[in-house]
Amino acid sequence: MIYLLCMILFCIGLYCIIIKRNLIKIIIGMSIIDYSLFLFLVLIGYRMEGRAPIYSQTQQVKNLVDPIPQALVLTAIVIGLAVLALMISIAIRLYEKYGTFDINEIRKLRG
Amino acid sequence: MSSMLPLFVAFPLGSAFLIALCKNKKFADFWANLCTLVLFIMSLQTIGILKTHGTMVYKMGNWAPPIGISLVLDGLTVLLLVTVNLIAFASCLFSVGYMEKYTAKSKYYALFLLMLTGMNGLVLTGDMFNLFVFLELAGVASYALVAFGTEAEELEASFKYMVLSSIGAAFVLLGIGMLYSYTSTLNMADIARILSYRGLSVTTLFIGVLFMVGFGIKAAIVPFHPWLPDAHPSAPAPISAMLSGVLIKALGIYAILRVFFCVLGFGLNPAFLEILRILGVLSMMIGVVLAIGQWDIKRLLAYHSISQVGYVILGIGLGTPLGILGGLFHLFNHSVFKSLLFLNSGGLDYAVGTRNLKQMGGLKEKMPVTEKTCLTASLSISGIPPFNGFWSKLIIILACIQARHPGYAFWAVIGSILTLSSFMKVQRYAFYGAPKKVMKKIKELPPCMQLAMIFLAIICLFGGALLLPMFKNNFLQPAVQVLLNGDKYAEIVMACLK
Amino acid sequence: MTLIVKEITRLTVGLIFLFGVYIMLHGHITPGGGFTGGVIIALSFIHLVLAYGGEYSNNKMNRAIASPLESFGALLFILLALMGLGYGGVFFLNFISKGTPFTLPSAGIIPLCNIAICLKVGTGLFLIFILLTMFSPGRNK
Numbered sequence: 001m002i003y004l005l006c007m008i009l010f011c012i013g014l015y016c017i018i019i020k021r022n023l024i025k026i027i028i029g030m031s032i033i034d035y036s037l038f039l040f041l042v043l044i045g046y047r048m049e050g051r052a053p054i055y056s057q058t059q060q061v062k063n064l065v066d067p068i069p070q071a072l073v074l075t076a077i078v079i080g081l082a083v084l085a086l087m088i089s090i091a092i093r094l095y096e097k098y099g100t101f102d103i104n105e106i107r108k109l110r111g
Numbered sequence: 112m113s114s115m116l117p118l119f120v121a122f123p124l125g126s127a128f129l130i131a132l133c134k135n136k137k138f139a140d141f142w143a144n145l146c147t148l149v150l151f152i153m154s155l156q157t158i159g160i161l162k163t164h165g166t167m168v169y170k171m172g173n174w175a176p177p178i179g180i181s182l183v184l185d186g187l188t189v190l191l192l193v194t195v196n197l198i199a200f201a202s203c204l205f206s207v208g209y210m211e212k213y214t215a216k217s218k219y220y221a222l223f224l225l226m227l228t229g230m231n232g233l234v235l236t237g238d239m240f241n242l243f244v245f246l247e248l249a250g251v252a253s254y255a256l257v258a259f260g261t262e263a264e265e266l267e268a269s270f271k272y273m274v275l276s277s278i279g280a281a282f283v284l285l286g287i288g289m290l291y292s293y294t295s296t297l298n299m300a301d302i303a304r305i306l307s308y309r310g311l312s313v314t315t316l317f318i319g320v321l322f323m324v325g326f327g328i329k330a331a332i333v334p335f336h337p338w339l340p341d342a343h344p345s346a347p348a349p350i351s352a353m354l355s356g357v358l359i360k361a362l363g364i365y366a367i368l369r370v371f372f373c374v375l376g377f378g379l380n381p382a383f384l385e386i387l388r389i390l391g392v393l394s395m396m397i398g399v400v401l402a403i404g405q406w407d408i409k410r411l412l413a414y415h416s417i418s419q420v421g422y423v424i425l426g427i428g429l430g431t432p433l434g435i436l437g438g439l440f441h442l443f444n445h446s447v448f449k450s451l452l453f454l455n456s457g458g459l460d461y462a463v464g465t466r467n468l469k470q471m472g473g474l475k476e477k478m479p480v481t482e483k484t485c486l487t488a489s490l491s492i493s494g495i496p497p498f499n500g501f502w503s504k505l506i507i508i509l510a511c512i513q514a515r516h517p518g519y520a521f522w523a524v525i526g527s528i529l530t531l532s533s534f535m536k537v538q539r540y541a542f543y544g545a546p547k548k549v550m551k552k553i554k555e556l557p558p559c560m561q562l563a564m565i566f567l568a569i570i571c572l573f574g575g576a577l578l579l580p581m582f583k584n585n586f587l588q589p590a591v592q593v594l595l596n597g598d599k600y601a602e603i604v605m606a607c608l609k
Numbered sequence: 610m611t612l613i614v615k616e617i618t619r620l621t622v623g624l625i626f627l628f629g630v631y632i633m634l635h636g637h638i639t640p641g642g643g644f645t646g647g648v649i650i651a652l653s654f655i656h657l658v659l660a661y662g663g664e665y666s667n668n669k670m671n672r673a674i675a676s677p678l679e680s681f682g683a684l685l686f687i688l689l690a691l692m693g694l695g696y697g698g699v700f701f702l703n704f705i706s707k708g709t710p711f712t713l714p715s716a717g718i719i720p721l722c723n724i725a726i727c728l729k730v731g732t733g734l735f736l737i738f739i740l741l742t743m744f745s746p747g748r749n750k
Contacts, residue, residue, distance in 0.1 A: 014278075017278065030274060030278075037284050040288055041288045044288055044292040072240055076243075076284060079244070079247045079251075082251055083247075083254075083277055090269055090270050093258075097263040
């Protein structure tokens with residue numbers, strides 16, 4: 001059931017990318033897609049009555065949630081950050097060249 | 112000898128940051144070319160390793176899979192490694208002269224080597240999430256390289272490419288997440304073993320669809336191709352050669368082959384092969400029909416890339432040993448002649464200053480080397496004997512008829528004829544005909560650019576020799592065997608770990 | 610920025626930097642590690658730029674210092690991986706002794722890798738910030 005909410009968030013992000021005309025809103029839609037996937041990955045690792053997967057000297061090792069999706073999400077967050085930084089810098093330069101953020105105006109390449 | 116495998120990733124990665132550190136242009140030129148030359152020689156050595164050792168598995172950090180990440184070298188990997196490093200060497204040699212017209216050359220080499228790291232790592236890895244990381248590494252480096260000139264059109268093309276490609280990568284990540292949830296391991300051989308035990312189910316089909324969409328966007332197969340005609344012309348010419356020649360193959364086609372044939376296990380399923388054949392024919396025809404009306408030479412070449420990728424997918428979609436041999440041989444050939452064509456168009460752009468075919472003409476006397484290499488590559492892509500394109504297209508057409516699909520053979524021949532007509536147009540408008548007045552000051556390209564083009568043209572000329580048994584059994588046949596024995600991938604890799 | 614912001618920044622930015630270094634160094638014992646430590650260290654420098662302005666904080670950390678540091682962090686990481694190849698025969702091998710668990714000098718090369726990653730991520734994020742704001746193409750900087 002909760003995975004369905006992640007898919008709804010994914011579809012909201014996809015809607016943003018397809019329908020919205022402003023470049024910055026497209027970038028925000030891309031970020032929403034990324035965050036929905038990170039949420040999905042972390043939720044996959046949940047185990048019933050588990051606690052955070054960190055060893056410590058005092059507490060006993062009993063039920064831990066799965067640590068591998070957390071490592072995957074950490075890597076994916078860094079990748080998403082790099083892509084976001086590149087997208088925003090290209091959007092800034094596009095504004096310098098075209099004077100607008102509207103994708104209907106930024107259409108020099110045709111055919 | 113097995114410790115050479117991680118060097119394919121570590122050496123260009125270290126070189127990229129070394130070049131970013133030292134801002135001297137001559138050092139950047141020298142070190143980048145040295146790096147790609149060493150990688151090319153190392154990739155040729157892997158052919159020998161495959162012959163003596165068979166499939167080789169390397170455990171990173173001495174952690175045994177499935178806990179650790181492993182690098183797997185088998186026939187398909189060797190084919191892609193040689194292709195990627197060959198084209199990277201030629202492009203790097205070409206960009207010594209071509210990138211003088213741009214600024215920030217050392218940053219260009221750093222990004223180029225990062226893209227090469229991503230591609231080398233992707234074809235070598237034996238772990239699913241590692242595949243995603245290298246996919247994104249090569250992708251992000253290519254987004255920055257497409258926008259390298261920072262003109263208005265290049266930025267627009269790069270943004271479009273970036274958004275579409277990131278959506279593809281998001282689908283791949285979703286697929287990997289669902290695959291991990293279904294099998295609770297990330298190692299490819301382990302996943303193959305568990306999925307063959309559990310059989311086909313709705314979850315596996317859904318994961319397959321997600322991967323098909325995600326990697327299909329990277330490979331520019333027809334419903335997912337719109338980013339390619341904008342992104343490939345806007346990049347600097349050696350980057351167009353890399354993008355069109357190897358990036359869509361390593362990130363797209365290789366990933367599809369590895370995931371569907373070896374990991375998910377429904378490689379030789381008839382329904383899946385039917386889908387591949389239909390997508391292949393669609394790509395072939397739509398690419399070549401849209402290419403005929405183009406007057407921008409690089410946009411024409413980009414549409415032809417879509418078409419030739421369709422040939423590769425059609426060849427592999429036939430499922431017979433001859434068909435897969437044709438598809439994989441065409442993958443190698445297309446990398447060589449398409450890169451040569453893009454390097455030629457870059458040379459024309461460098462000398463004349465425009466990409467529009469209507470403004471060129473009569474360059475045959477002024478630029479003889481460019482004209483001859485362009486003629487070689489055009490005849491190759493159209494499938495004229497004795498160049499290498501002829502042999503691979505002949506094998507694909509024969510395999511279509513042998514597998515009792517004569518309709519596909521008919522469309523393949525039509526595509527070939529239309530390709531020939533496009534390239535006759537390119538040759539006539541660019542090189543023959545009356546020279547225009549502004550062409551007086553044009554001279555031939557600098558020697559390093561000529562050397563790269565001649566090197567690729569020689570491979571085009573003698574590429575058919577790869578079908579001789581001496582070369583075929585060591586280079587092409589192991590790759591075909593990997594795909595035909597896709598369901599035995601888990602056993603082969605586990606046997607190498609002992 | 611107003612006087613209150615400047616005074617509070619002057620008092621706390623060193624503590625933020627120290628906290629980032631703590632999170633980075635204890636990456637193998639407590640949650641955190643290279644990436645999160647690097648983000649906090651980058652934030653401390655960004656805090657300085659936001660409070661005092663670009664010209665003043667240019668003396669503390671600027672593009673000419675951060676850019677070579679970033680490449681140096683990546684080269685240090687690859688050097689550690691290659692040293693595993695040299696000493697142990699396997700790429701990325703954990704060749705330093707593992708020590709007793711839960712103490713600071715334990716877990717082999719992991720603290721050193723954390724330091725390399727922290728250098729790269731911290732300077733990288735700081736460079737992204739100043740390149741997008743101070744050196745963006747529209748401003749006459």
